Amino acid sequence: MKKREPASIAERMRALAVAAKEAARELSRAPTARKNAALLAAADAVIRRSRGILAANKHDLAAAKKAGQNAAYLDRLALDPKRLEGIAGALREVARLPDPVGEVTASWSRPNGLAIRKVRIPLGVVLMVYEARPNVTTDAAGLCLKSGNAAILRPGSDALHSSLALADAFADGLARAGLPRAAVQVVPTPDREATFALLALDDLIDLAIPRGGPSLIRAVAERSRVPVVKHYQGVCHLFLDQSAPVEKAVAIALNGKVQRPGVCNALECLLVHRGAAAKLLPAVGGALAKAGVELRCDPASLAVLTRAGVKAKAAAPDDFGREFLDLVLAVRVVPNLDGALDHIARYGSLHTEAIVTRDLDSARRFEREVTASAVVVNASTRFNDGGELGLGAEIGISTTKLHAFGPMGLQELTAQKYVVQGEGQVRI
Amino acid sequence: MKKREPASIAERMRALAVAAKEAARELSRAPTARKNAALLAAADAVIRRSRGILAANKHDLAAAKKAGQNAAYLDRLALDPKRLEGIAGALREVARLPDPVGEVTASWSRPNGLAIRKVRIPLGVVLMVYEARPNVTTDAAGLCLKSGNAAILRPGSDALHSSLALADAFADGLARAGLPRAAVQVVPTPDREATFALLALDDLIDLAIPRGGPSLIRAVAERSRVPVVKHYQGVCHLFLDQSAPVEKAVAIALNGKVQRPGVCNALECLLVHRGAAAKLLPAVGGALAKAGVELRCDPASLAVLTRAGVKAKAAAPDDFGREFLDLVLAVRVVPNLDGALDHIARYGSLHTEAIVTRDLDSARRFEREVTASAVVVNASTRFNDGGELGLGAEIGISTTKLHAFGPMGLQELTAQKYVVQGEGQVRI
Known part of the structure; x- marks a missing residue:
């Protein structure tokens, strides 16, 4: 047989x-x-x-x-x-x-x-x-x-x-x-x-x-x-516009990075408008460092933070575009909104991108020109979540534009x- | 150099x-x-x-x-x-x-x-x-x-x-x-x-x-x-329910097959309820044959058509599930609505499926249980088209359920x- x-x-x-x-x-x-x-x-x-x-x-x-x-x-x-x-x-x-x-x-x-x-x-x-x-x-x-x-x-x-x-x-x-x-x-x-x-x-x-x-x-x-x-992964950015109020900038950056660093809608990179770096970075960077966040900085942001006595170190080139999923944050000064948009277009992962601004034009351009499953104005990246957006339970967050983009x-x-x-x- | x-x-x-x-x-x-x-x-x-x-x-x-x-x-x-x-x-x-x-x-x-x-x-x-x-x-x-x-x-x-x-x-x-x-x-x-x-x-x-x-x-x-x-291709079926009125059945079958046989929403297979085959098939098959359509039939439909003097031939097994894109139509008698649903689930290509019926329950079950980008009740399969459905111009008809299903x-x-x-x- x-x-x-x-x-x-x-x-x-x-x-x-x-x-x-x-x-x-x-x-x-x-x-x-x-x-x-x-x-x-x-x-x-x-x-x-x-x-x-x-x-x-x-x-x-x-x-x-x-x-x-x-x-x-x-x-x-x-x-x-x-x-x-x-x-x-x-x-x-x-x-x-x-x-x-x-x-x-x-x-x-x-x-x-x-x-x-x-x-x-x-x-x-x-x-x-x-x-x-x-x-x-x-x-x-x-x-x-x-x-x-x-x-x-x-x-x-x-x-x-x-x-x-x-x-x-x-x-x-x-x-x-x-x-x-x-x-x-x-x-x-x-x-x-x-x-x-x-x-x-x-x-x-x-x-x-x-x-x-x-x-x-x-x-x-x-x-x-x-x-x-x-x-896929979330390489989420927060852009602090020139007009960003210090308090909101601190609260939103801190929430994005520290509340739950191991998830995909956590913040991985902070971009700061050059015209407000001296005002914003010491407060925001100081609060993050105090919360135990390691700041990996481009030369311009490193100079500001060091001058302000905030602990920070130089970023390696591959720290931009990286999902740390940890208490680590890349930091960069950009010349203006266009600089932020260019950085996000290059390094973002289409997941969640946020801006803090008081300027209507900046908010509208950011909303319109950033491609990501969620574009957030004056709130934490952590809100890109099925429950938080009001969709009920979710199976995950899609970073494919086709069919379903986001939760x-x-x-x-x-x-x-x-x-x-x-x-x-x-x-x- | x-x-x-x-x-x-x-x-x-x-x-x-x-x-x-x-x-x-x-x-x-x-x-x-x-x-x-x-x-x-x-x-x-x-x-x-x-x-x-x-x-x-x-x-x-x-x-x-x-x-x-x-x-x-x-x-x-x-x-x-x-x-x-x-x-x-x-x-x-x-x-x-x-x-x-x-x-x-x-x-x-x-x-x-x-x-x-x-x-x-x-x-x-x-x-x-x-x-x-x-x-x-x-x-x-x-x-x-x-x-x-x-x-x-x-x-x-x-x-x-x-x-x-x-x-x-x-x-x-x-x-x-x-x-x-x-x-x-x-x-x-x-x-x-x-x-x-x-x-x-x-x-x-x-x-x-x-x-x-x-x-x-x-x-x-x-x-x-x-x-x-x-x-992808359209292997589109028309099911003539027991209650199908002869005139509508003839018009819809003829339009689906003959108006433009080379396109993806043209009819490729006719399914007929056993209880109405003797009434419907001679009229529908006769009109199709007169319009130059070659009928490739299962034994039951072949017997009815031959008895009625309509020119028809025996189908080869692979004539079911086939996109002829020509004046050729597969024909089969099915025991009832469930038989039609089973046939479509097995041989359909998710493109367009139609029923002719006067029965509310049959219409509702067909609408609900057939998976296809368009399910059509008492109208021609040829309406599955961006312009005809009122969407404006179309780039094609998707047979992928994800993202866009249909025109x-x-x-x-x-x-x-x-x-x-x-x-x-x-x-x-």
């Missing part, structure tokens, strides 16, 4: 994606009440299965510790009963958000009597590739389910066991609501070839969302035949189709 | 894309009046330079004829004074359309006083790869310019000289309005490596639009690191950014 060959990774991934596509067709028809029931049941299952999830997480944590991961990394990976409550709460919150599917975003009629509507529909199958953070597994699963999409989730391999355990709990919720288990699947292997195999399946998968550092994003963009919406919530997980109603019209 | 190496194709394409990106920054700031002035001047230049353009076209035509291209192909490639008038008229029409850039699509304020707006901005640099049709060169150039995007255009190589001549005329218009020549560039070589080199430049190019047959679309999707919106007009050539206005708010 011939032995059956074990399935290759490519075959296994195709089978997984075929199951996802079948589930997606069922999900696209599921009424809101059923999706909400699944979300609430999944939240309950996460709590009920706490013990098993925490045991899987313990396993992940031990392996990551052994591999020498640092404390911040381990903290993002770690689960405890309080965090599981947070995960369940987030799922219940998604159940409360309005269902985007079926929303009519525009409608009009034509001279020949045709009635046209644009209607939101699910994207289909969404593949998400992300960091070793177990909570992202349930966040993404919940948002995809509510928007009628099947999800294929590929967490960083250090979070694999935790994510599989959470996905099992989620599947329990799906089953209780009568929805297919394949609506949410975690790729059950840490092998990178699995990701690459999935990215080739443009007949089955509608969107790939890579979230993480440059090497991951590049690897996905290079390999993918599936459309990609990147959630990606439920609406951004949908497509729109035209529905055309006639009474027998033909084209002449 | 060392001879300077000639630049490689990759280097030349990078230089071209860098110039496009610089032009895009300038275009994004250009006021509407200046863009319109350029469009009108370009229209004038097309007429003024007719002689040179027609000479270039003669050159292209001769080469294509020599290469053995068929009459329909040569007709799409050919220009004459009347067609140049049409091209100029289309540019003037785009000048009359509203400028999408700067449009505020939504605005709201947050409890902390932040004022949020979503604002349309250009995408940046758009690369379009298309068929050997010279008019597409100016259509795409005009729509990209109006929406503030720089265009890199790659026509089918048989249309290269015509397209370069038209682009020269367009550049004349740009120059007269004080806009950069690099706003519209035709790739000056037929070498396919040039396209592949451009598709690698995701740091410079924001969107790639391939328009054409399966092999082109696949080659672009496989190679591109730039986001791709596909303008891609000026709005679909924009992205949206958030503009956040505060008075010193920070996040707490």
